[in-house]
Amino acid sequence: MSTVILIVDDDTDMCWALEHLLSRQGFITLKALSAQEALDLMSRHRFSWALLDAKLPDMDGLELARRIRTAAPDTRIVMVSGYFYRDDVAVQEAISQGLIIDFISKPFLQNEILEALKS
């Protein structure tokens, strides 16, 4: 069974890049341009992974991660963001709390994403 990955980013070109990268690796992807869209998709599908932007028009990425944690505890979350740095306190806390598994800053190497999904 293929791994299904949710991509959440309000930048359509960003979604385009991630979709191509992941689908070429055989993953199935669905994209959401807002937190609300993401939660709607979560209620209808089971996702192994969610790649979240930190700043969405309707909700903070970390807040969305908290909601996903509650709604689907099995979904592993990686934050992909240009807003934070890896050593930002908010990011470090989210990782230590287990809210997100990894953090990747934009721009990224495609391998960073693929490596994160192996864990």
Added chain:
Amino acid sequence: MNESLDSLHNGPESQRYRKLYEMLLEAIPSSVLLIDRDIRIALANRNFLEKNRLTLADTIGNRLDAVFPAIIIDQMNFPGRIRQVFEKGFRIKGERMTYRAPGIPLRIYYYSILPFSWRGGVELAMLLMDDVTEQVRLSEEVRRVERHLASVVESAQDIVLSTDMQGQILTWNTAAEKLSGFTLHAVRGRNFFDFCAEDHQGEMKRIFVNLQAGKEAQMAELDLKTKDNGRIPVSWICSPMKDHLGQTAGVVAVGRDLTERCKFEAQLLQSQKLAALGVMAGGIAHEIRNPLAVCGSAAQFIMEDDISPEFRRECAQKIYTGIQRASMIIENLLRFARPSVKPDIKKINLNALLEETLSLVTNQARIQKIELRVQLPPEPVLINGMEALLQQAFMNLLLNAIKAMPDGGVLSLTLGKTDGEAWISINDTGQGIAPRDLHNIFDPFYTTAPVGQGTGLGLSICYSIIQQHFGTISVDSAAAQGSTFVVRLPLL
């Protein structure tokens, strides 16, 4: 006593004349001495005796040098002059004499010596002395005050000039000469308007029209021409000059050179701008790293061998678009950050200016989940102004609104026009301004932000920029209900 005087005592008619003569002598506010050919005093009136603290007994029959100090007698050559009066019968008029009697303060007199002729011969010389000490003191005081006022005007670092009601220059002080390079000689009689910068002459004429109409002092910041074809910014206060009847007879203009202040203000504007950039930095970083990430990904796809020509083209297109997006953000940013050395007044389309300013804060608003509601009229709203300054003012207002909504909200910007005015309303749904802060928010360095998070300059700079554009800025706010700032600017 002299023989001719004795004859006055004879007969009732003579007594009547004598009484009248004595009364005149005593009433006259001058000192009177009658002197005989031997230079002895034949008669002295009360005024003389009182002024010199003498009695009749000390005086009558004495020689002149027993009554006046020798030095005066010598200096004035009284005996010589009196002899001339006796010999030639002419009068000596209006000589000035400074006289210090022993034990009394210095007095200044005007004296005349007149011959008293009787039956073809000069019998007596009449020495008339008017005490002009007080008049001299007053006129010296007037001259001293005049000199003082002149030196105040001349020593002032500010320009002080006066004109008639039509603007013809009457006076022009040293500071005016130094700052403009034009001498008083070069400007006297010429019209003051000719020395105002061409584009500011109309405004200066308007001030004179107001003063002619009886208005009080008028203030304005208008440039003065200099001899080397340059111009200097000057802050003027033009006041009506009233004559003794209270009628406006001319204009006094006092002007302060603003060159240094303008430099300082430009520096202040620049530092405040950089502070605003700091606020925007988070949004900018986010916004630039998105297209960079897209470009990066697309480039990595292209580097793979097994991609279709279509996908390669798509990747190249994404890279191209991403670069354009990033460079647009940087360009806007640089345009905002660039110091506006000499802001030019030109026709500005407020619609375009506000759109460009909004584009700079869109990222920040998005990051804070702030919805932007923008209402711009379809037709352009035109004003005269300095583009970079107005952009800075609106940027400050927009960033303030965003800062007031850390948990998201709605930022509304509306542009409209009424009664010759353009109005811009910027409304947020944020924390609002406490009533106690409302009176101070336009004061420089007034801030409620924690140290390091606000300079307290943003709104004071808005205020001064809007004022420079002859506009107004007002605020309406209630705690927890958001704030509305309204800027009004005169339409072109």
